Amino acid sequence: MPRLFAFALAALLGGTAAFAQNPSEPYVGQPGKDVVWVPTPHTLTEKMLDMAKVTSKDFVMDLGSGDGRNVIAAAKRGARALGVEYEAQLVQISRKNAQAAGVGDKAQFVQGDMFEADISQATVLALFLLPDNLRRLKPKFEKLKPGTRIVTNGFEIDGWEAKEIARIDKDCGGWCTAYLYILPARAKE
Numbered sequence: 001m002p003r004l005f006a007f008a009l010a011a012l013l014g015g016t017a018a019f020a021q022n023p024s025e026p027y028v029g030q031p032g033k034d035v036v037w038v039p040t041p042h043t044l045t046e047k048m049l050d051m052a053k054v055t056s057k058d059f060v061m062d063l064g065s066g067d068g069r070n071v072i073a074a075a076k077r078g079a080r081a082l083g084v085e086y087e088a089q090l091v092q093i094s095r096k097n098a099q100a101a102g103v104g105d106k107a108q109f110v111q112g113d114m115f116e117a118d119i120s121q122a123t124v125l126a127l128f129l130l131p132d133n134l135r136r137l138k139p140k141f142e143k144l145k146p147g148t149r150i151v152t153n154g155f156e157i158d159g160w161e162a163k164e165i166a167r168i169d170k171d172c173g174g175w176c177t178a179y180l181y182i183l184p185a186r187a188k189e
């Protein structure tokens with residue numbers, strides 16, 4: 001699959017260069033427990049939150065929250081937001097970024113495994129995960145409250161019909177497509 005290839009390539013190429021420049025910063029392709037760190041372009045994060053119609057009434061979660069950008073962007077829209085990230089370094093960076101963005105109160109981060117996280121209170125999930133990760137999480141998704149929105153960067157949820165697919169064409173590198181699902185999701189025919 002070309003996009004999977006792109007993911008791996010970004011991991012291999014982008015990563016090494018960034019790491020060489022500043023080892024204390026995360027680098028594209030930095031290993032993670034179940035998926036490497038590749039950031040969602042800020043433009044696509046905003047598009048994903050638009051698609052999910054995030055407001056101050058929402059509780060937004062990101063599983064594998066990286067440097068915290070989806071969570072921080074949601075908090076800037078007034079939502080309460082929580083990132084679950086396995087890598088302690090990324091959790092620290094996220095907290096620092098949230099403080100710097102002035103949303104340290106609304107944007108929270110925990111170090112943990114996304115497959116063990118309690119997502120039952122989320123009204124929105126904003127995710128950038130591989131198809132296999134999404135497949136493993138699907139039984140948890142199926143238990144979410146009706147009306148919960150899931151937006152994904154780049155990869156679809158196996159077997160579900162996206163309610164909306166959006167593509168942006170500026171400042172998104174290879175990650176320009178987002179998918180919206182609203183629970184209960186429709187099965188693909």
Ligand SMILES: C[S@@+](CC[C@H](N)C(=O)[O-])C[C@H]1O[C@@H](n2cnc3c(N)ncnc32)[C@H](O)[C@@H]1O
Binds near residue numbers: 031038066086
């Ligand atoms: C593709 S990156 C996405 C980062 C962020 N969500 C974004 O959109 O910019 C995936 C992230 O998942 C984290 N990760 C990998 N396996 C994990 C696990 N089992 N539990 C929590 N985080 C995990 C990685 O460390 C990485 O930061």
